Amino acid sequence: MTLLRAGDRLRTALVTGACSGIGHAIARRLGSLGYDLALVSHRRxxxxxxxxxxxAEHGVRTIALPFDLARAEAASELVGRLSxxxxxxxxxxxxAGVFFFGEAADADPEAARRMxxxxxxxxxxxxxxxAPRMRExxxxxxxxxxSISAFQDFPGISYYGASKKYLLGFSRAxxxxxxxxxVGVTCLAPGPVATALYDAKGVPVELARRLGVMASPDDVAERGLEAMFRGDEVCVPGIGWRAATLASRALPRAAIDAFRRRAPWLGAPGRPKR
Ligand SMILES: NC(=O)c1ccc[n+]([C@@H]2O[C@H](COP(=O)([O-])OP(=O)(O)OC[C@H]3O[C@@H](n4cnc5c(N)ncnc54)[C@H](OP(=O)(O)O)[C@@H]3O)[C@@H](O)[C@H]2O)c1
Structure with missing residues (x-):
């Protein structure tokens, strides 16, 4: 599938979380296809x-809009800046997204609210x-x-998984x-990707990428953009992760609970981690 180059009907893209990881790879790829870009993330x-x-590389118009998107008024302020x-x-x-391990009862309430x-x-x-203007x-x-965590309700990532599940449902509706x-709407639900999302959380990202356990952000961006231009509903990059997603949906709750009891990084059940 070839990606669609910018033209009369599609000229400008907004990418949130564009300064690193998957968002950066998507922004670079859209730039290479001739799209003007509004790029948003937190670090100026x-x-x-x-x-x-x-x-400089692709000769497109880019604008950097540093915004804290974890605020109730962020969307309306950003749209105001765009106009x-x-x-x-x-x-x-x-x-744009963030990640933390931990049970809901142990979460920092402010970090949870921001997520x-x-x-x-x-x-x-x-x-x-x-969307109203696109519809018009x-x-x-x-x-x-x-994320693939949207397809099953795993303990230890309750805030992350449930918020990603919301995004999957919202996207489909x-x-x-x-x-x-x-107007096309596509949900990209990757498995683990070697990005800064896991920084300082003890995850050996580079090793995992070299072993093929984690995908590269460039590959995930390419698969996601292909799916978007093709008009797919959901894209889970990688046949292995598509299979894992199907298998995880079939997991009985009892098996998930048994796994949680044996997962040392979540702390001992019944005892707070902090
Ligand atoms: N990595 C994975 O394994 C994986 C798997 C499935 C899904 N995903 C999803 O992929 C998306 C991109 O993550 P990534 O893996 O590429 O990680 P990343 O490299 O850490 O990128 C996250 C991006 O989100 C931005 N962001 C975070 N908090 C923000 C805030 N409050 N306001 C504005 N921007 C904010 C970051 O900008 P600043 O650095 O400026 O804060 C950064 O550009 C996330 O939604 C994540 O949940 C990742």
């Missing part, structure tokens, strides 16, 4: 560097703000980055709503 310097490098700079978005990539704002509230409201123009794509107007 890294984002400026990413935007300048893509503009100030005259960017009309044809492709929305809702990618919900970032994974649930902001991406949903960006669709609400930006009968053109556009939304790519929503979820909105796809039906917008599909009749020629």
């Amino acid at each position: 310097e890294e984002l400026d560097a990413a935007a300048s490098a893509i503009a 100030e700079v005259g960017f009309e978005i044809d492709i929305l990539v809702n990618n 919900l704002e970032l994974h649930v509230v902001t991406p949903s409201l960006l669709v609400t703000h930006l 123009r009968r053109a556009g794509h939304v790519l929503i980055v979820s 909105v796809r039906s709503e917008l599909g009749v107007y020629g």
Whole structure:
């Protein structure tokens, strides 16, 4: 499948979480296809560097919009900035995310609230703000980055998994709503990817990538964009992870609970980790 180059109907993309990992790879690939880019993430310097490098390499217009997206008002503020700079978005990539291990009863309430704002509230409201214009123009794509953890309810990542499950459900429902107007909605649900998401959490990311346990962000970005342009509903990159996803859906709750009792990194059941 060839990726669609920028043209009259699709010219500009917004990518959240664009300064590193999967979002950065998606932004670079869209830049190589001629799309003008509005790039959003939290760290200003890294984002400026990413935007300048893509503009220099591919000759597209890029704008860096440093925003904390884990706030209730983030989506409306971001949309306000986009109209100030005259960017009309044809492709929305809702990618920004964070991760933490730990049970809900042990979670830092502020970190948990921020994850919900970032994974649930902001991406949903960006669709609400930006999709009406796509619907009017009968053109556009939304790519929503979820995770394979959306397909089963695993203990130890209750906030992460449930928020990614919301994104999968939201994506499917909105796809039906917008599909009749020629606007595509695709959910990208990768398995483990070698990115900074796991930084400082004791995960040997580089080793896992070399062993093939983790995918490279470039591969995942390519698969996700292919799926988006093809109009797929859900994309789980890698045949092994597609099989694992199917198998995990069939797991009985008792097996998951038994696994949790033997998972040392989650702490002893019945005893708080902290
Ligand atoms: N890595 C995996 O194994 C994996 C698997 C499945 C799904 N995913 C999903 O893929 C997406 C991208 O993650 P990644 O793996 O590429 O990790 P990453 O390299 O850590 O990228 C995360 C991006 O999100 C941005 N972000 C985080 N908090 C933000 C905030 N409050 N406001 C604005 N931007 C914020 C980060 O920007 P700053 O650095 O500036 O904060 C960064 O650009 C996430 O939604 C993640 O859940 C990842």
